[in-house]
Amino acid sequence: MKILGIDPEKCTNCGQCVKVCPSRLYNSVAEPEKNKLRVAFADSYNLCVRCGHCIAICPTEAILFEDADEPLNFEGTKQLEKLIPYETMLQALRMRRSIRLFKDQVVEKEEITKVLEAMRYAPSASNRQNWRYVVLTNKEEIAFLSREVSRFFKTARKLLPFKILIAPFLSPGTRRRALNPKTKITLDRELARLENGEDIIFFNAPCVILHYSRDYPNGLADNDAGIALTYGMLAAQSLGLGSCWIGFAQIRLQKKRKLQKHFAIPKGYKVRGVLILGYPAIRYLRAPPRSPLRVRWIE
Numbered sequence: 044m045k046i047l048g049i050d051p052e053k054c055t056n057c058g059q060c061v062k063v064c065p066s067r068l069y070n071s072v073a074e075p076e077k078n079k080l081r082v083a084f085a086d087s088y089n090l091c092v093r094c095g096h097c098i099a100i101c102p103t104e105a106i107l108f109e110d111a112d113e114p115l116n117f118e119g120t121k122q123l124e125k126l127i128p129y130e131t132m133l134q135a136l137r138m139r140r141s142i143r144l145f146k147d148q149v150v151e152k153e154e155i156t157k158v159l160e161a162m163r164y165a166p167s168a169s170n171r172q173n174w175r176y177v178v179l180t181n182k183e184e185i186a187f188l189s190r191e192v193s194r195f196f197k198t199a200r201k202l203l204p205f206k207i208l209i210a211p212f213l214s215p216g217t218r219r220r221a222l223n224p225k226t227k228i229t230l231d232r233e234l235a236r237l238e239n240g241e242d243i244i245f246f247n248a249p250c251v252i253l254h255y256s257r258d259y260p261n262g263l264a265d266n267d268a269g270i271a272l273t274y275g276m277l278a279a280q281s282l283g284l285g286s287c288w289i290g291f292a293q294i295r296l297q298k299k300r301k302l303q304k305h306f307a308i309p310k311g312y313k314v315r316g317v318l319i320l321g322y323p324a325i326r327y328l329r330a331p332p333r334s335p336l337r338v339r340w341i342e
């Protein structure tokens with residue numbers, strides 16, 4: 044999207060765009076011959092982050108732009124608090140669950156696209172929106188990735204007896220996990236399920252979404268991924284779909300160039316999130332409790 048300027052025929056010089064532009068690209072300029080102020084747009088240094096706040100606020104639709112889809116206009120825009128009241132929103136947020144049991148039912152491309160479409164509207168640092176997706180619905184490809192990710196469990200279990208020897212060479216997090224006695228129990232349990240032919244990574248989900256993006260200097264691309272996938276998980280719920288973030292797959296995809304090549308993730312890009320989708324084979328009846336808030340109010 045590119046902002047081209049202001050349609051003088053439509054602009055009422057109300058100054059709303061001046062107030063909301065985060066890059067300060069709108070200014071009131073004097074028009075001495077008409078004895079009044081006129082709002083003007085100037086972006087000589089290409090500072091516009093294309094957030095579209097000017098388009099969203101202009102009461103007369105006077106902002107000119109190109110290379111973008113239509114802005115969304117609907118009745119409820121002036122009273123958003125009525126669109127999804129807090130209580131309803133909180134119920135939806137609290138009832139979202141990570142789903143690990145799926146019906147043997149394909150998720151149609153249209154439904155997956157609706158989830159991806161919702162992710163498009165997530166906020167991102169400097170409005171970069173630089174994320175990309177690979178969507179796997181091919182059973183063999185999902186099974187291949189599951190197998191490759193599962194290898195980690197096998198390797199970890201093989202190395203576990205030597206944990207004291209290798210501990211100095213591990214990252215602090217991995218070292219802590221290797222030295223934790225619970226790790227053996229978890230690995231043995233997962234490997235037994237693997238032996239049993241279970242898909243311990245994607246839980247036989249019919250769809251796996253890989254979210255990847257380039258790094259950018261402020262290091263906030265991981266946060267962008269988190270928000271986009273959260274939008275996707277909530278959208279999935281509203282479509283009757285279950286979802287679960289699969290950190291195990293994300294980690295392996297980040298570490299293994301072979302896997303990146305297999306899924307054509309270009310060099311310089313990083314997989315920052317993996318989401319599974321499918322129709323839930325279970326229905327949760329209530330939202331579980333959560334830890335209490337830990338807040339320090341500085342008033």
Ligand SMILES: Cc1cc2nc3c(=O)[nH]c(=O)nc-3n(C[C@H](O)[C@H](O)[C@H](O)COP(=O)(O)O)c2cc1C
Nearest residue numbers: 139140141142143243244287288289290291292293
């Ligand atoms: C970043 C992230 C990574 C996760 N990785 C996995 C995973 O690899 N496998 C899995 O079964 N669940 C994974 N989960 C799901 C969490 O276990 C789950 O969100 C948590 O237990 C709370 O349950 P809920 O999502 O139903 O509220 C992950 C969640 C997040 C946010």
